[in-house]
Amino acid sequence: MSRRALRAQTVEELRMTVGQGERLLVTFVIPVLGLVLFSAVPIVATDTASRVDFFAPGVLGLAVVSTSMVNLGIATGFERGWGVLKRLGTTPLRSSTLLLAKMLAVLAVEVVQVVLLGAIAAGLGWRPHGSVGLAVAAELLGTAAFAGIGFLLAGTLRAEVTLAVANGLYVVMLGISGIMFPLRRLGGFAAVARLLPAAALTDVLHPALTGGVGVPVEGWIVLALWAVATPVVAAATFRFE
Amino acid sequence: MPAVEVEALRVSFGPVVAVQDVSFAAEPGEVVALIGPNGAGKTTTVETLEGYRRPSAGRVRVLGLDPVADRRTLAPRIGVMLQDGGSYPVLSPERAIRLFASYYDEARDPAELVELTGLASVASTPAKRLSGGERKRLALALALVGRPRVAFLDEPTAGVDPAGRLVVREIVSSLREDGVCVLLTTHELAEAERVADRVVIVDHGRVVASGRPGDLVTGGRDVRFSAPAGIDVAALASALEAAVAEVAPGEYRVDAPPTPTTVAALTAWLAESDLPLADLRAGRQTLEDVFFRLVSERAGSDGPGEHAGDEPVDQ
Numbered sequence: 187m188s189r190r191a192l193r194a195q196t197v198e199e200l201r202m203t204v205g206q207g208e209r210l211l212v213t214f215v216i217p218v219l220g221l222v223l224f225s226a227v228p229i230v231a232t233d234t235a236s237r238v239d240f241f242a243p244g245v246l247g248l249a250v251v252s253t254s255m256v257n258l259g260i261a262t263g264f265e266r267g268w269g270v271l272k273r274l275g276t277t278p279l280r281s282s283t284l285l286l287a288k289m290l291a292v293l294a295v296e297v298v299q300v301v302l303l304g305a306i307a308a309g310l311g312w313r314p315h316g317s318v319g320l321a322v323a324a325e326l327l328g329t330a331a332f333a334g335i336g337f338l339l340a341g342t343l344r345a346e347v348t349l350a351v352a353n354g355l356y357v358v359m360l361g362i363s364g365i366m367f368p369l370r371r372l373g374g375f376a377a378v379a380r381l382l383p384a385a386a387l388t389d390v391l392h393p394a395l396t397g398g399v400g401v402p403v404e405g406w407i408v409l410a411l412w413a414v415a416t417p418v419v420a421a422a423t424f425r426f427e
Numbered sequence: 428m429p430a431v432e433v434e435a436l437r438v439s440f441g442p443v444v445a446v447q448d449v450s451f452a453a454e455p456g457e458v459v460a461l462i463g464p465n466g467a468g469k470t471t472t473v474e475t476l477e478g479y480r481r482p483s484a485g486r487v488r489v490l491g492l493d494p495v496a497d498r499r500t501l502a503p504r505i506g507v508m509l510q511d512g513g514s515y516p517v518l519s520p521e522r523a524i525r526l527f528a529s530y531y532d533e534a535r536d537p538a539e540l541v542e543l544t545g546l547a548s549v550a551s552t553p554a555k556r557l558s559g560g561e562r563k564r565l566a567l568a569l570a571l572v573g574r575p576r577v578a579f580l581d582e583p584t585a586g587v588d589p590a591g592r593l594v595v596r597e598i599v600s601s602l603r604e605d606g607v608c609v610l611l612t613t614h615e616l617a618e619a620e621r622v623a624d625r626v627v628i629v630d631h632g633r634v635v636a637s638g639r640p641g642d643l644v645t646g647g648r649d650v651r652f653s654a655p656a657g658i659d660v661a662a663l664a665s666a667l668e669a670a671v672a673e674v675a676p677g678e679y680r681v682d683a684p685p686t687p688t689t690v691a692a693l694t695a696w697l698a699e700s701d702l703p704l705a706d707l708r709a710g711r712q713t714l715e716d717v718f719f720r721l722v723s724e725r726a727g728s729d730g731p732g733e734h735a736g737d738e739p740v741d742q
Binding site for chain 1: 477478479499502503505507509511512513514515516517518522525526527529530531532569573
């Protein structure tokens, strides 16, 4: 693998992300607005003493969904639609290098998201106490799971359909993941929602960042299964043309 | 060793046969044009050489290698210009060329390529805001950035303005001088006649003729001329003792060997009748004449053939 190619590709992937308004909207504006709005205004009743204690971990999970599923999936879908992926197939750039560059760009964006959202949440009075290691592990598993979904859409559907489905899934995940309101409000449906990756991610992030009321074993298992399954299925079904 | 070898190539997508039977070879330093109407199988042939398609039958080799099995070895040595698409719309020529240059060990200087392809004035304009011709030249620059030994250019001049065509032609000539094998497709015969050392005429997935443009266009069996429309062809025919037809208003064909005697008799008759002579072609056809004769001969003898698609068919 050429390190020069990896470096150049990673830099361009990053520049393309931060250079486009619609991509910044989903990666930064929506999570930041969500955090500030829901923490400051009593729209939703939470179970925690301060609202930001409830919303901060969820929004850190949402940031991962934004970047690795919506942003990555839509961008890759359009690259496929424009014939860019096809064209890259006859250059010496390996698909593994391209994948690595995309994931490094995703991780770089996520680091900035976490720092920014963490700082804003701290400003709103959030004092996390828990395990940084567990939170990072959760974010990484979430990144794998949602990047897998993004690539699965991008590699099988037309770009415009990928755009619609990724945004649709984003709204669904937002709604039934425990990001905006505690999952148990869903009653019997909560058990189903907990099988989805977004709820599993929120499930493990909450105790990881609040000093933990026991380890949510089910959440970790569900998240880990998604983190393995979606990349495997995406790799098996991905079409470059 | 030929740079490109195609032997009895057949490519089908399910029930659709895009290429029936195509064979040709191209040497280093040779410019070969695949010409033919839309749907002839040109793009499928080129994309098989690029490794995007697998032959259903027959064999293709590029620099002696199998484009699919030896993809990694070949990738640094070939340059590809797709019929359309292939570059990031948000990247300017400068950024795109610089990015592609990073993929190759011995890339050309991006700034020099921008200059060479005439993109200096739009070097920092995102590709989506370039004209069609500029986008083609960007795709050409991206195909050349890795110093390929074989360049595949699919419709490099389609939709390109005359100035842009000149740039493309000059670049192709310089590639030839550097010993690069260039395989290009076009449906514009005049363009093929200008840039190619050899043309391969493809129709309905088969080669109908191939050779040097000069060889293909000699050996015309008639004399063609242009004069005012509606001259008395019967009188002219009896003067020349050969059939004369007005094939289009003002365009005439004399069915006689292109000898000096025939030409002299023709010009004498026109002079006597006080008619101007606008154009005269004896013993030399345009590639267009050859092409349409071959294609219409095939259509006459062939009956309804299998459908052949120029566009890659989605499986």
